[in-house]
Amino acid sequence: MNGARILLESLKREGVEVIFGYPGGAVLPLFDQLYEFPVRFVLCRHEQAAAHAADGYARATGRVGVCLATSGPGATNLTTGIATAYMDSIPMIAITGQVRTSLIGVDAFQEADMTGITRSITKHNYLVRDPRELEPVVREAFHVCRTGRPGPVLIDLPVDIQLAEAEFGAGADAGAPAGGNEPAADHGWLKTAARLITAARAPVIISGGGVITAAAGDELRALAEKLRIPVAMTLMGLGGFPGSHPLSLGMLGMHGTYFANQAVMAADLIIAVGMRFDDRVTGRTDTFAARAKIIHIDIDPTSIGKNVRADLPIIGDAKYVLAKLADQVENDPFPRSWLRTIAGWKMDHPLAYDRRAEKIKPQYVIEEIHRLTAGDALITTEVGQNQIWAAQWFNYDAPRRFISSGGLGTMGFGFPAAIGAKVGRPEKIVFAICGDGSLQMNIQELATCVSHGIQIKVAILNNGYLGMVRQWQELFYGRRYSQTALRNPDFVKLAESYGALGIRVTEKKDVPDALTKALACANTVVIDFQVDPEENVLPMVPAGESLDHMIEYGEAEN
């Protein structure tokens, strides 16, 4: 069979059920094979959206997401999507066509050095120069992308290799990749960790995306409940611990809750698991958790000691480590005073907004989505204010329900990611929470939704601004709104022109009905919520400040 067919058979063997992508000259042989091949193909309208869709699919299901583009501009259009997946450690395979091998390097038509371009944003990449290499490359690529700390892998496939004949099933067994990804199994850490935990009087767990990747939610919960340790979550970790659990502190960091940030700053022991102490989480690193001993559990050795010192580094799989810890520690409850202090903070400094205001508040929209879906919906977000409100005002009680570009912070991610999420989890209600700016970066995917009957609900928190940037301009640049006011189209007419349902909401009292109508509609729905234009995301730890220096709702602006 030809290389194109070998590729598809190899993908099928890896369990791939859907590919997101867009055709082109350098992938004609592949698309010819796809014409009759039993894999679902979702034709997007921009390759960037195909990458984000594959990413959203992977985040929603835990499976590997696959996207496919042609050479040159098709491939370079995947770049932002690949970088997004790289920063958030998402298992994704990006397949790009390439000019024929004899033309590589001569600046041929639609040629781009994709292995060069994506070298720093892929876990690994391959340029296949021989059809006999293809089968072992695919096998290795999948192994690399899904083991250890997951990440995107690119396979660049020249068009003549797609056409060349080779045997399938005769490919040499790919040896395990040389870069060791297996977690350490040494147990000296267990006694030390147990000792530190027993000695602590004010412990906090910080749980990140790695807990979700490792499917370690049950083990985390067992440990937290056994000792009654409060749990704060990073943006990437939301849902790893149930948001409505009494021990949950919600999100910490730049826009985290007051009580999560205070708890971390006052703690004498921090158990950090599957998180990497990103600057959005730590605030000023030299004052971060100064009183605490830090146990840092991560599968990637390069994350440990990178931003924050670890008193006890534990390199290993989160599920395995947390299970061992929960077994090892004794049932020795901490002084009640710690939990009482935290309860006091929760009571005196809850998340808040002006509920009596006449204008539609974006926080209210999120709360209504939670209420009307019983907190069971799968939420994707764009980036900016919409993202943080969606993180703060919706309790995520299970993993893989909150899908957001945390590391790269890519506008234009959320809407196509919702497409991928819905394809992967068709039984769930999927909402894409968007800003008016973000949605327009991949608005063309309305065509993808309607063509494939992907019935997601798009909630635009429309404030007519590039909201988060406007907020910073308000707080730190004297309200000089430079290039942040957006003149928008009529989103309802736009949705209708694509064949979707459009709803506009201008009054607070109409919010619940609009959502109910959207949920009952068997179509893609775009709801344009015209929200308070200058609402700010609070609390906020300004950049470079310590986590306990928050601007809270109700305070005078700086």
Added chain:
Amino acid sequence: MQKHTLSLLVRNKPDVLARITGLFSAKGYVIASLLARETEDPAVARMKIIIAANDESEVERMRRHLRRLIDTISVS
């Protein structure tokens, strides 16, 4: 700043050198000296890289990054 030597065994593939030097340039290191050659095993290459660094912990961090690469066999 002192000179530190890293010795690597890597898979002998076309883009291994590019990926490794890219790692150093991304972290802001200048490579003072680089030696790369094949070994008796055509699948394996040996590299010796000398960089200037402030302390051993920085160098250890670079070793961890190098070990994380798929084409790396060993780093010392």
